[in-house]
Amino acid sequence: MVDGVWRVGFAARFFMMTLLGSGDSFRRFGLTIREIYFTGVLSLIIILVSGLFVGMVLGLQGYETLQKYGSESALGSLVALSLVRELGPVLAALLFASRAGSAITAEIGLMKATEQLAAMEMMAVDPISRVVAPRFWAGVISMPLLAAMFSAIGVFGGYLVGVVFIGVDEGSFWSQMQSAVDFRQDIVNGIIKSAVFGVAVTAIALFEGYDAPPTAEGVSHATTRTVVTSALAVLGLDFILTAFMFRGI
Amino acid sequence: MPSENLVEISDLTFAYGKNAILKGINMSMPRGKVVAVMGLSGCGKTTTLRLIGGSLKPTTGSVKVAGKEVSALDREGLYLMRRKMGMLFQFGALFTDLSVFENVAFQMREQTDLPESVIRDLVLMKLHAVGLRGAQNLMPAELSGGMARRVALARAVALDPMLIMYDEPFAGLDPISLSVIGNLIRRLNDALGATSIVVTHDIQESLKIVDYVYFMAEGVVVAEGAPDEIKASKLPFVHQFVWGDIDGPVSFHYPSPSYRQDLRLGAGA
Numbered sequence: 140m141v142d143g144v145w146r147v148g149f150a151a152r153f154f155m156m157t158l159l160g161s162g163d164s165f166r167r168f169g170l171t172i173r174e175i176y177f178t179g180v181l182s183l184i185i186i187l188v189s190g191l192f193v194g195m196v197l198g199l200q201g202y203e204t205l206q207k208y209g210s211e212s213a214l215g216s217l218v219a220l221s222l223v224r225e226l227g228p229v230l231a232a233l234l235f236a237s238r239a240g241s242a243i244t245a246e247i248g249l250m251k252a253t254e255q256l257a258a259m260e261m262m263a264v265d266p267i268s269r270v271v272a273p274r275f276w277a278g279v280i281s282m283p284l285l286a287a288m289f290s291a292i293g294v295f296g297g298y299l300v301g302v303v304f305i306g307v308d309e310g311s312f313w314s315q316m317q318s319a320v321d322f323r324q325d326i327v328n329g330i331i332k333s334a335v336f337g338v339a340v341t342a343i344a345l346f347e348g349y350d351a352p353p354t355a356e357g358v359s360h361a362t363t364r365t366v367v368t369s370a371l372a373v374l375g376l377d378f379i380l381t382a383f384m385f386r387g388i
Numbered sequence: 389m390p391s392e393n394l395v396e397i398s399d400l401t402f403a404y405g406k407n408a409i410l411k412g413i414n415m416s417m418p419r420g421k422v423v424a425v426m427g428l429s430g431c432g433k434t435t436t437l438r439l440i441g442g443s444l445k446p447t448t449g450s451v452k453v454a455g456k457e458v459s460a461l462d463r464e465g466l467y468l469m470r471r472k473m474g475m476l477f478q479f480g481a482l483f484t485d486l487s488v489f490e491n492v493a494f495q496m497r498e499q500t501d502l503p504e505s506v507i508r509d510l511v512l513m514k515l516h517a518v519g520l521r522g523a524q525n526l527m528p529a530e531l532s533g534g535m536a537r538r539v540a541l542a543r544a545v546a547l548d549p550m551l552i553m554y555d556e557p558f559a560g561l562d563p564i565s566l567s568v569i570g571n572l573i574r575r576l577n578d579a580l581g582a583t584s585i586v587v588t589h590d591i592q593e594s595l596k597i598v599d600y601v602y603f604m605a606e607g608v609v610v611a612e613g614a615p616d617e618i619k620a621s622k623l624p625f626v627h628q629f630v631w632g633d634i635d636g637p638v639s640f641h642y643p644s645p646s647y648r649q650d651l652r653l654g655a656g657a
Contacts (some may be wrong), residue, residue: 250484253479253481253484254477254478254479254481255481255482255483255484257443257477257481258475258477258481258483260443260470261441261443261470261473261475262470262494262495262498262499263466263467263468263470263471263495263499264494264495264498264499265467269498
């Protein structure tokens with residue numbers, strides 16, 4: 140219990156130190172760009188492939204259900220709203236946690252285990268500013284972009300299955316989508332959600348790596364904890380954000 | 389006028405919780421000298437180094453570097469002091485995502501406004517000093533243990549520090565690399581006019597290159613002196629350590645119950 144409280148306190152302090160040490164991430168934006176490549180660009184393949192399949196499944200399942208009520212023309216709005224409001228931000232965040240989050244934890248954990256962070260400290264270079272903060276901001280910037288791409292390719296997947304393979308009318312597919320999706324209510328809220336998930340997943344991944352015992356077993360446990368904790372945090376935060384955004388609680 | 393000693397340690401104690409690591413040690417490291425701190429694994433050598441570098445704070449006692457109490461420095465003061473220090477970690481601690489060149493250039497780029505052309509020349513000079521100018525484009529994963537240690541040495545002296553600390557610089561090296569690193573420690577110290585502290589348990593190599601030796605055991609300094617005095621020491625612990633005797637105050641066996649009792653060979657067996 141005491142250890143748990145201590146750890147939460149340490150995590151909060153670590154998060155504050157990351158925010159306070161963020162100056163270099165913007166003054167030397169090249170550091171952040173480099174990390175955006177590793178966390179964002181290298182996650183693109185898994186995000187795009189998953190998004191395509193999720194959209195295709197939505198197209199299939201949506202059509203099966205809607206046709207029972209003679210509403211297959213609403214397929215476009217169903218696919219788009221599902222992706223933009225929920226599946227895009229949530230699934231992209233879960234995939235991001237598995238691909239980039241685990242990689243960040245392992246990298247920071249190994250840097251600690253091999254004394255690279257201690258060496259940096261001894262060179263009077265703050266590892267929080269130089270190593271942690273650029274990765275944090277890279278995650279925060281990458282996550283909404285990845286979620287947007289997930290949703291976009293998902294819509295394309297739904298179009299492929301619904302319009303090209305099944306034969307739903309193309310005009311009604313796009314026009315229903317255009318009239319149903321509200322920019323402020325759906326797209327902006329989706330972006331806010333994914334930004335919050337980006338903060339949560341990246342902060343968890345960085346903290347777990349920084350706090351990992353400097354052993355092979357310690358890094359392995361930290362990596363597992365990153366994926367599990369991030370997944371729970373994303374799903375919990377999604378419920379809270381959805382309640383505020385779409386139900387007006 | 390600056391003190392004759394660059395590092396002064398007085399009545400230093402340190403504990404992790406209730407586990408006392410250092411139990412009141414006193415040491416002085418004179419300017420321009422190479423000083424070895426020796427002892428068995430776990431005797432508090434590396435902890436002493438970390439206290440000098442300000443990574444740990446003493447429980448009681450004092451560590452002064454260039455006349456300044458290390459534990460009293462704020463973060464900015466500590467970083468200012470560390471800019472005049474170099475440290476070689478046990479396995480080099482090279483940044484694995486940077487090339488040899490970038491590793492040596494790291495501190496110059498982070499802490500100076502030197503133009504890139506000057507940084508390039510300085511890095512090549514440091515790498516030349518450790519014989520690895522030709523390896524500037526290699527990544528750390530492509531280096532042998534001895535080469536990695538030499539690159540780390542070049543990185544540690546990148547900004548010409550006044551104090552260079554070595555944490556087990558000879559661990560895991562073949563005899564040639566060991567001799568090369570030993571020579572480099574001495575040569576770089578003399579060329580830079582620095583002071584060096586070598587934490588090691590490699591007695592034969594270090595006695596060739598150091599000016600003074602502190603022997604530690606169980607958190608206290610048990611012996612000290614010039615290398616010749618240490619070699620001639622009649623103290624049982626020092627003699628056992630220097631000559632590698634199996635019998636002596638350091639027991640081969642970890643403390644354990646009676647062998648007969650553990651094997652259940654009692655009278656009734």
